Amino acid sequence: MWDQILALWVGVENFVLSLAQPGWRLYQVLIILGIALVAWGLHRVSSTAMNSWVRAREGWTPWQLRGLVQVRRRLGLIWFSLMSWTLFAVMQQVTWPSRSYLIGLAATLATAWIAIALASALVRNRFLRRLVKWVLWIYVTLFYLGISGQIAAFLDGLALSIGSFHLSVLDVLLAIAVIGVLFTGARILSGAASASIKKNEDISPSMQVLAVKVLQLILYTGAFFIGLRAIGIDLTGLAVLSGAIGVGLGFGLQKVVSNLVSGVIILLDKSIxxxxxxxxxxxxxxxxxxxxxxxxxxxxxxxxxxxxxxxxxxxxxxxWSHSNDFVRLDIYFGTSYGDDPHKVRALAIEAAKSVERVLTYRAPVCHIVGFGDSSVDYILRFWIRDPTAGLTNIRGNVYLALWDAFQANGISIPFPQREVRMLNERDAAALGD
Structure with a gap:
C-alpha cells in the first residue's frame, strides 16, 4: 500500500521538476493559467450582467430560477471550459497532439466539474449535496489524471475487517456517492408520483397523504439498500446488529413509534x-x-x-367537518319582562336570517330557556356550513343583528341593577341596637 503511495509521489515530483525546464509542458501550464485568469475576468463581468437579467424575469418557476443561480455560480468554469476546448481544437490541427495534451485534460476536467455541480444541485439536503459533489469531483479528477487505481487501492487498504465483514474507506465513499444519487432519483420519482396522486380527485385527501408516505418510504428504503448492495456490502452480516439496534430503538422510541402507528391509523380510518x-x-x-x-x-x-x-x-x-360541513351554533341573550316574548322570538329569528352566512333552509329557532332575576332568557340556534371561515365572527355578526333589530323595535336588554337606601339617624340607631 505504501509502495503505491511512494510511486505516486515520485510521479508527481517528476512532473513538477519537468516544469522547471523550458518546453511545451511548461508552456501548456502557462497557457492554462492564462485562460483561468481570463475566465475569472469574464466571470466577474458576465455574472453582473446575468444578475440584472435574472431580476427582470417574471413568471419563472422556482426550479428554473434555481437552475440559473447554479449556472451563474459556475460561469467562470464555463468560460474556462469553452476557451480551453476551443484552443485545444485549434492546436490539434496546427501542431503536434502532445503539445496540447494538458490543455485538453484541463478542458475535460472543467467540463466534468460543471456537470457534477449542476447534477448535484438536485440533492436537497445541503450536507449530502456537498458531500456527493466533492466525492465525485475528487474521483473524476483522479480518474482523468490516471491515478484513481492507486488511490482506490490505498483507500481500500484502510479497512475494518471482522471475520468475513470488510468495510474500507473506499466502500464508505462509494456508498455515500451511490446512495446520494439513488436518493436523488427516489426524490424525483416520489415528487412526480405525489403530484399525480394529488391530482386524482377520486382519492380522498387522507388516502392521498397515506399513499405518498408509503411510496416515499418504499423508494428511500429501496434506494438505501440497493446502494449498499451496488458497492458489494454484504447485508447479511448486518442482520444481527440491526436486530439488536431494533430492540433498543423499540424501548427508547416508544412514543415515536406510537405516533407513527397512530398516523397510519388516522389516514386509514379517515377520521381526520x-x-x-x-x-x-x-x-x-x-x-x-x-x-x-x-x-x-x-x-x-x-x-x-x-x-x-x-x-x-x-x-x-x-x-367540525368530519361527515359534513354543517355546524349549529347557539347564542344566549335576555330581554326585559316588559317585552312580548312572541315578538322577541320572531325578531331574533329574522335577525339571524339577515346575516349572510346563516343558512335559511335550515331555519334558525329561538326558545325561552328560563326566567332570570332581571330578564327573560332566550337561546337562538342557527346553522352554517363554512366553519373554516370562523365561528367567533359569525356569532358577533348575529349579536350585532340582534342589537339592531331590538333597537329598531323598542326591545330592551336589561342589566343587573342595585338599589342603595340612605338611612336616617333613627333608623341607624335602631339598626345598631
Missing amino acids: KPGDVISLGDTFGWIQTLGARYASVVTRDGKEYLIPNEDLITGQVVN
Missing part, C-alpha cells in the same frame, strides 16, 4: 384529514398537514400547533 376544522382542548384550528409523527393545526390567529398523532387517537377531538 387535511382541511378539517377540529377542536382539541383549547386548540381550535384547521388541519394543514398530516405528518408521520404529528399533525399541523393552524389557528385563526396564525399560530401553528404540532399535535402528536397519539393525542388525536387517544384524546377527545371535535371534528
